[in-house]
Amino acid sequence: RQMCIRDSPSSSTNPLESSRVIASVLGDVTTIYNLRKDLLQAKLQEESVPIEEKYKLLVTEIDLVQAALKQSPKSYLLWHHRKWCLLEAVQLEKQMMKEEDKPISKVLEKDLMLCAKMLEIDDRNFHVWNYRDWIVKTYSTNVIIEQSVAFTKAKAEKNFSNYSALHFHSKYLLERYSRALKAGNTSEFGENLDIVLPLQLIKDEIEFTKTGLFMQTKDQSLWTYLKNLTKLLIPLQVIHTSAQKTAEGLAVRLVFNKMVGKYSTLNFEVNGVDNEGSSHQLPFEVSQVSQYSIEIRVKADQAQKQISLRVIPFKELYNKQAASNTLDSKELQDSSLQDLERNYFILPISLRLEFTPENVAVQEVNRTSLPEEVIAIIQDIKSTVEELRQLEPSSKNLLLYLLFAHENLHSHFEIDEQIKASKEIFGIIEALKQSHPERVFFYNFLEQYNQTRLSLLEGIKEKRPPTKELEALCSKSEFRNLAYLLEIQ
Numbered sequence: 001r002q003m004c005i006r007d008s009p010s011s012s013t014n015p016l017e018s019s020r021v022i023a024s025v026l027g028d029v030t031t032i033y034n035l036r037k038d039l040l041q042a043k044l045q046e047e048s049v050p051i052e053e054k055y056k057l058l059v060t061e062i063d064l065v066q067a068a069l070k071q072s073p074k075s076y077l078l079w080h081h082r083k084w085c086l087l088e089a090v091q092l093e094k095q096m097m098k099e100e101d102k103p104i105s106k107v108l109e110k111d112l113m114l115c116a117k118m119l120e121i122d123d124r125n126f127h128v129w130n131y132r133d134w135i136v137k138t139y140s141t142n143v144i145i146e147q148s149v150a151f152t153k154a155k156a157e158k159n160f161s162n163y164s165a166l167h168f169h170s171k172y173l174l175e176r177y178s179r180a181l182k183a184g185n186t187s188e189f190g191e192n193l194d195i196v197l198p199l200q201l202i203k204d205e206i207e208f209t210k211t212g213l214f215m216q217t218k219d220q221s222l223w224t225y226l227k228n229l230t231k232l233l234i235p236l237q238v239i240h241t242s243a244q245k246t247a248e249g250l251a252v253r254l255v256f257n258k259m260v261g262k263y264s265t266l267n268f269e270v271n272g273v274d275n276e277g278s279s280h281q282l283p284f285e286v287s288q289v290s291q292y293s294i295e296i297r298v299k300a301d302q303a304q305k306q307i308s309l310r311v312i313p314f315k316e317l318y319n320k321q322a323a324s325n326t327l328d329s330k331e332l333q334d335s336s337l338q339d340l341e342r343n344y345f346i347l348p349i350s351l352r353l354e355f356t357p358e359n360v361a362v363q364e365v366n367r368t369s370l371p372e373e374v375i376a377i378i379q380d381i382k383s384t385v386e387e388l389r390q391l392e393p394s395s396k397n398l399l400l401y402l403l404f405a406h407e408n409l410h411s412h413f414e415i416d417e418q419i420k421a422s423k424e425i426f427g428i429i430e431a432l433k434q435s436h437p438e439r440v441f442f443y444n445f446l447e448q449y450n451q452t453r454l455s456l457l458e459g460i461k462e463k464r465p466p467t468k469e470l471e472a473l474c475s476k477s478e479f480r481n482l483a484y485l486l487e488i489q
Helices: 015-026 030-045 051-071 076-096 106-121 126-138 142-158 163-182 199-215 220-231 314-318 329-334 337-343 372-391 396-408 415-435 437-462 468-474 477-488
Strands: 238-245 249-256 268-274 279-281 284-288 293-299 304-311 349-355 360-367
Touching: 015 030, 015 051, 030 051, 030 076, 051 076, 051 106, 076 106, 076 126, 106 126, 106 142, 126 142, 126 163, 142 163, 163 199, 163 220, 199 220, 199 372, 220 372, 220 396, 238 349, 238 360, 238 477, 249 304, 249 349, 249 477, 268 284, 268 293, 293 304, 372 396, 396 415, 396 437, 415 437, 437 468, 437 477, 468 477
Parallel strands: none
Antiparallel strands: 238 249, 249 293, 268 279, 268 304, 284 293, 304 349, 349 360
């Protein structure tokens, strides 16, 4: 009988009440909640219904869903329906509010409290975590961000194995930092470097993670979290340059150590010096050649004698000291958190090119070294991991972290150091095989992957072209992270 109400509401004296009774008994039934949504939407669209009554209907619906969640806390349907109720209720609440600057609405506060209570019962319920994160993303005020940073930290301190708490804590920390960065206020983070990286935040989180690892060395969540923190310390940098003449001037190709992603988040400055010694900016276009490389096509005539190209540090953009060649202020404000994590820690580089009618050649490359403060943090991580290895030499998660560190933390070093680190990886893989033989197939793959990486590095050092076998391997999806080495070779 209830299924007919949608097509003929008059068939029931009070369809909302009768469907509420069924929903309170059956709980998790899609048809009932779809029906109630249609009935509520009809009420919300009636101009004769006072806004207070509409709001009361939605609050009642939220309470109904809350009661059902006690029986089915992992119901996709109930959490989805609650999202719709919350969106409508917050919108009505804003219309009713006299004080527009209230830090957080009543229904939002109520929902955040519900999430806290449900996570007390089951702190790994990903439905609750995802719903809470949806609230933060949808109503992303500074107050909610601050509350979320404190809430996730408390959850992580209570249970080091709670990866959801660790994951969302790092996410909200970076979001808070990103907002402070765009507002031009990073004093509370203790930054003193010419890079865009929340070093003090990373150091604090690493200290917290170290405490947990000494207590629970085999815990996978903490090792994964340490890996994610370590990734923030690995800069985006140019590791190979080349140039060639074109019909309009020249093309400069830059190969990076990581996937470049949106190349528009990189910023360049190109200047030319003519035969008379005067300097001026040159027009250029940027295009992405591969996941790891970009090409800068510079328009230059024969009057140019020298050309300089510079990758601009992001700190200059935030300080408003750089010309907005490829990124204006609006684009800067719209930059996503993913861009911050991936590209904002970039080691600047400048090139000087000799330009003649016959040829173009890279004459000088000035690279910025990894800041000492970052190196100190990396060394601290290494010493901690080695100390933990003495305590738990067969810990799978520890050994897997060592694999990651050996491959990634040496990418900014000279080629000999990278080859040395790659050779040391074979010993780590052998330790994994002995302590965890059930995954020998996976470790054999890691061995093949590292052997391919080592062959590419040795080829770069010896300046010999890659073999067809290496090219075939790097074309496979599982070896795609080695493509940048193939481009250099």
